[in-house]
Structures are given as C-alpha cells and as structure tokens.
Amino acid sequence: MAIVKPFKAVRPSRDKVALVSSKSYEFYSPAELGAKLNFNPFSFLHIINPGYKYHQEVSGEQRFQLVHNRYVTFKENQIFIQDDVPSFYIYESIDNNSTFCGLIAATSVKDYTNNKIKKHEETIGKREQLFENYLKVTGFNAEPVLLTFKDDENLSKIIKREKKKRPEYEFSTTDKQLHKLWVITDDKVKQQITEGFYKINDLYIADGHHRSASSALLAKDLASENKNHTGNEPYNFFMSYLIPESNLKISAFNRFIKDLNGNSVKDFLVKLNAVFSIEHKGQQIYSPPKKHHFSMYLDGEFYALVLRKNKYNFTDALSKLDAEILYRTVLHPILGIDDLTNNDRIGYSQNKTNSIAIKTKIDAGLFKVGFGLMPVTIDEMKVVANANLKMPPKTTYIQPKLRSGLTIYEF
Incomplete structure (x- = not known):
C-alpha cells in the first residue's frame, strides 16, 4: 500500500527547459562545467554553483543560502514557474540504446521510515546530515529519488494512454538523448494513479539512498518545530521518479x-x-x-x-x-x-x-x-x-x- 501523490512542481518555462535542465553535477568534468556556466545563463548549474557568478569558492551554509537566493532569482525572472494544481508527471528519456519511462510524484517519508520503501545500500550519517541541512536552507529538491516497483498492467495502461497526448516538454540534449514530459492534471486520472500505487505493496530505492534518508531527517526536524503538524505538509513527502522494474537497467x-x-x-x-x-x-x-x-x-x-x-x-x-x-x-x-x-x-x-x-x-x-x-x-x-x-x-x-x-x- 504505497502512498504516491501528485504535487505542484516548479518547472522551467517551456521555451527554456532545454537550457535549464542539467545532468547531475558530478557527471560534468571541470572543463564541461565551466563551459556550461560561461555560455548558458539559464542552466540549473548556476543555482547549485552560486559562487561562480562572484568568482569565488563558497561552502557550508553560506553556499546553501546562496543556492536558495539564486533559485529565488530564477523564479522571479519566470525561468521557473510553479504549477497551479498538484500534478503527476510522466517523464521519458530515449537514446540509441534505451528508453526509460516512469512517473514523477511525491512519495511518503512515513513509507520510508516504515520500510515500505526498501533500501539496499548503507548510508553515511555525515552525508545524510549535510544534505538535510542543504534541503532545510534551500527549501527545495531538484533531483528525484529513483524508485522501482513490480510491473503493474493498470498503471502501464494509464501511462500509455496519457502519452498519446502532446507532451508539455520535448527536447534533445547534447548527449543525444530525447526528453519528453507530460503533465497529468485530470482529477480522475490522478485518482486512478494514486489508487494503482496503493495496491502495490513495496517500492524499492534504485538510486538516491542518501536523498531519501535526508528527507526523512528533514521531516522529523520540521515536524518537531511545527506545533500545528498534521502529517500532510510537503516536508512529509519527497520527490521520486517511479519506474517499473522491467524498465530498470x-x-x-x-x-x-x-x-x-x-x-x-x-x-x-x-x-x-x-x-x-x-x-x-x-x-x-x-x-x-x-x-x-x-x-x-x-x-x-x-x-x-x-x-x-x-x-x-x-x-x-x-x-x-x-x-x-x-x-x-x-x-x-x-x-x-x-x-x-x-x-x-x-x-x-x-x-x-x-x-x-x-x-x-x-x-x-x-x-x-x-x-x-x-x-x-x-x-x-x-x-x-x-x-x-x-x-x-x-x-x-x-x-x-x-x-x-x-x-x-x-x-
């Protein structure tokens, strides 16, 4: 009985999405990173490398605060725009060798702590704490945890049906990948997806053990500070990309x-x-x-x-x-x-x-x-x-x- 729900994503404007989205920071060589930062003012890399603008190295909470500030600037300039209604997001990536397709959604910290979201890797306490501090100061997470689940025929049918519609995003990147994203806002379809995952017993972390653990720490921390805590606050969930296990490589x-x-x-x-x-x-x-x-x-x-x-x-x-x-x-x-x-x-x-x-x-x-x-x-x-x-x-x-x-x- 996995809890999977829609959320109001903050997303790049359609005309800038190919320029904004980036690979994870660690996948860039120093030369590649420098080129992206020098020649693409819209890259998300400018948010997570805030010191680059000032030609200086920053670290710790000072860096986290600058990341937050740069993120706010991107929102003020309408590079990022928040959706009006909670939505699910179908994301598909295609290259010469593989096609991956899954659902971006909010998943439950409670499911993580109760081991309904299962782990297979050990985490390091210092890294958990560091990323929790990052999340708390910046106020956002920009890279989903990769979760996998047993293939489900009904969920597959829903996704296949929704993919027949025009995608909100469709763009290629320099690594020769095609990216597509569909936004699901229809209440009936959202209910079908939520009920579909509720019938699935377990989700498994494929990638993102530290992100999951840090989100759990953050939820515990913020709940203790919130006298009116209900369990429905956004910090009780974390963003995940859910993909059927047959599509995992x-x-x-x-x-x-x-x-x-x-x-x-x-x-x-x-x-x-x-x-x-x-x-x-x-x-x-x-x-x-x-x-x-x-x-x-x-x-x-x-x-x-x-x-x-x-x-x-x-x-x-x-x-x-x-x-x-x-x-x-x-x-x-x-x-x-x-x-x-x-x-x-x-x-x-x-x-x-x-x-x-x-x-x-x-x-x-x-x-x-x-x-x-x-x-x-x-x-x-x-x-x-x-x-x-x-x-x-x-x-x-x-x-x-x-x-x-x-x-x-x-x-």
Whole structure:
C-alpha cells in the first residue's frame, strides 16, 4: 500500500527547459562545467554553483543560502514557474540504446521510515546530515529519488494512454538523448494513479539512498518545530521518479586496487587459487559470463576466476552477491581492504559495456590489479532489500540517470 501523490512542481518555462535542465553535477568534468556556466545563463548549474557568478569558492551554509537566493532569482525572472494544481508527471528519456519511462510524484517519508520503501545500500550519517541541512536552507529538491516497483498492467495502461497526448516538454540534449514530459492534471486520472500505487505493496530505492534518508531527517526536524503538524505538509513527502522494474537497467562496477598488499604476483595468484580456479587468458579481453565468475587484469594480462563453491559458505542473500564474494575472499583477507567506504587503495568504475576500462586503468599505472563482475539482477537487489541487508558500496550502476531542474519539489 504505497502512498504516491501528485504535487505542484516548479518547472522551467517551456521555451527554456532545454537550457535549464542539467545532468547531475558530478557527471560534468571541470572543463564541461565551466563551459556550461560561461555560455548558458539559464542552466540549473548556476543555482547549485552560486559562487561562480562572484568568482569565488563558497561552502557550508553560506553556499546553501546562496543556492536558495539564486533559485529565488530564477523564479522571479519566470525561468521557473510553479504549477497551479498538484500534478503527476510522466517523464521519458530515449537514446540509441534505451528508453526509460516512469512517473514523477511525491512519495511518503512515513513509507520510508516504515520500510515500505526498501533500501539496499548503507548510508553515511555525515552525508545524510549535510544534505538535510542543504534541503532545510534551500527549501527545495531538484533531483528525484529513483524508485522501482513490480510491473503493474493498470498503471502501464494509464501511462500509455496519457502519452498519446502532446507532451508539455520535448527536447534533445547534447548527449543525444530525447526528453519528453507530460503533465497529468485530470482529477480522475490522478485518482486512478494514486489508487494503482496503493495496491502495490513495496517500492524499492534504485538510486538516491542518501536523498531519501535526508528527507526523512528533514521531516522529523520540521515536524518537531511545527506545533500545528498534521502529517500532510510537503516536508512529509519527497520527490521520486517511479519506474517499473522491467524498465530498470543495472550494470556492474569494476574494482581496482593500487597494490597487492605486499604480495608478489606469484604469491597473490597462489592465494587466489585456494578459493578460485584460475584460467590464464593472456591478451584476450575477458568478461565474466555468469554469476560467481570474475575477470581479473594483472601485469598486462587477463585471468578468468571461477569461485570454488566448496571453499565458500553461502549463508544469506548478501553472501551470494559477487561484490560481497570478492570482498570476503580477496579484497579483505588477501589485499587488506577492510573498510570499503573509506580506503584510498580501492577505486571503482561503472562497466556498462566491456572490460576495456580495467585494462586502461591498470596499463596507465593508476592501479595494480582490477576485477570485473557480473551485474546484480533486480531480483537479487529486492531479496537483499527484503532481508534488510545492505550491499557493499558501488555494487550497482543503475539507469536511468536523472536530470536536475526538470521538476522541483518545494518543502
């Protein structure tokens, strides 16, 4: 019984939406970011980089206040306009390889705290608190949490029907993606969507664990300050992009280690052989074909590693994940990596296509050894979440990646 409701989004004017919306901040190189800020005065990046206008670095609450001020300026200049009525928003992105389509809506903090919205990643307290402070000072959130749910025929029919209408937005971006957004204002359709989600038992966070956790902190904080708290205030909800699980795309993350923890290459291979059968692939680029198989690149050569299952104990859903297996059998006991969240000896890169990234980074001397894994499946992710277990960091690279500033949720 998931609570999903419409809200009054603040959105770019139709004529400026292609200029305003942006990728998430971390996806821009410094050169790309500078170009956007220099040549596009309407970019949402100007709001989250308020110091750029003044040619100075700002941080902490001073930065948060300047973000708020820049946001207000965009609203005053009618670059952003708030909808008159609560609405649902169908958002679709299309590129050469994939089409993603889902619903932007407000989801319940109560569902999050009651574990109706389920998590599969651990969060870091300091990051939760930092983003809560950001939300409280700025008063808005511009990037939805990515949630997934079991495919529902009735909801799919509603979305398919609404997509036959002219979209409010239809624009392309320089990364060769086509973006479309439909605004649903009809009360009957909104009721159908709300009732449709009410019949769904659980929602799962695909991406945005810290944003969700920070929204829960904010709701608790603001409720304690509000003597007239009812539970219906905007801070009791957070903006989400809800997408059927069949439309979710999950890729793996490669792991890289800077050294062999004092082992020679020969000694390292001997220790590996106690837990894995090893096949030397030489210069042949190799990617793991199935679960519990791993690729390894070391000293200019590829190896295929296959877990010796009689040497490893499967105890729960977490223990069956390849990322956890690699940690328990190699990263921790052999390479001395204890804390995966705070160790500069380990690096990661998403692997959407092949194993070239492993070879490139090792050959460049940035790391000593690299490992490639099979992607986690949606079913594995759900089983881990249902068991209240948490995956290791950087276990999943999940698409779609959402744009900032397309719809904004105010608290």
